[in-house]
Amino acid sequence: MSVYHFILFPLIFLLGGCSQPDTTTGTEVLQQNNAQAVPDTAGLAKATFAGGCFWCTEAYFERLVGVEAVISGYVGGKEEHPTYEQVSNGRTGHAEGVQVYYHPDQISYAELVEIFFATHDPTTLNRQGPDVGKQYRSAIFYRTPAEKKMIDEQIKKLNASGKYKNKIVTQVEPFRKFWPAEAYHQDYYALNPGDIYVLRVAKPKVQKFEKAYAGKLKPAYRK
Numbered sequence: 001m002s003v004y005h006f007i008l009f010p011l012i013f014l015l016g017g018c019s020q021p022d023t024t025t026g027t028e029v030l031q032q033n034n035a036q037a038v039p040d041t042a043g044l045a046k047a048t049f050a051g052g053c054f055w056c057t058e059a060y061f062e063r064l065v066g067v068e069a070v071i072s073g074y075v076g077g078k079e080e081h082p083t084y085e086q087v088s089n090g091r092t093g094h095a096e097g098v099q100v101y102y103h104p105d106q107i108s109y110a111e112l113v114e115i116f117f118a119t120h121d122p123t124t125l126n127r128q129g130p131d132v133g134k135q136y137r138s139a140i141f142y143r144t145p146a147e148k149k150m151i152d153e154q155i156k157k158l159n160a161s162g163k164y165k166n167k168i169v170t171q172v173e174p175f176r177k178f179w180p181a182e183a184y185h186q187d188y189y190a191l192n193p194g195d196i197y198v199l200r201v202a203k204p205k206v207q208k209f210e211k212a213y214a215g216k217l218k219p220a221y222r223k
Contacts, residue, residue: 018053018088018096018131018197044068045104047112048075048141048175050097051120052128056202057098059189060119060209063221066106071099072188073180076139076173084182090133097139099178107216110150115216116140117158119209123166129201138168141175148172 051057054072062070074082077094087094100112120128122138142148155168180186189206192198210221 018055018136043103044101045109046143047100047102047109047147048097048178049100049112049116050075050095050137050139050141051116051122052096052136052138053131053197053202054096054098054181054185055188055198056205057096057119058187059202059206060115061098061100061112062187063206063210063217064102064107064112064115064213065216065218066104067100067102069101071101071178071180072185073097073099073178075099075141075175075178076137076171082179084185087135090135093134094179095135095137095139096181097141097178099180109147110154111216113140113151113154115213117154117168117170118212119205121164122155122158122168122170123164125169137171139171139173141173141178143175148174 049057049061058070058072061067073096074087074092074094075097077087077092079086079092079094082092082094086092087096102112120138124138126132126134126137128136128138140151142151151172155170155172158164159168188195189198189202193203210217210223214222
């Protein structure tokens, strides 16, 4: 690890980042979570992913043609009504994740899975860059046997490709419950361009994504 990493990562944690605790009260969380819930809309499919800080993951998927909405939240745990403070401190079984609402006639589930794996490191257990803990684990939550098959095939393909030095450790689990995160986490990347975590960690990743997937971006995100 470079000197840059030793200096930058502690600075991100001190000045703001995906692992900073929140002081929102439980009542406010419930109100905000309910306000952020996206209703099931005819013609829209859902996909749920966890790949590190949800500020980054949300920004990737919301740029794609065919994606109608992306909600940041908590997934994979058994606890009811989790808060950011609980999840970010590892006090629940949840991971930071996103729920993607998309038009399957414009973008397929297989394409979303491919993009998910391409936008984080699926070989690091409970860690993405400066974010460490089970809340930052790599996981996909399938809704049908067909979705699980697509995920398994993509993992097999990537492991066989030699792209990664280590094997993929992404958890593949049946979807159970998704809890929308507090209101201030939604569209965090777009609404907080001056945040040090956004500037130093998220923005370079998003810019790299935009370059790699230029042909799949909505017009507003094309250079």
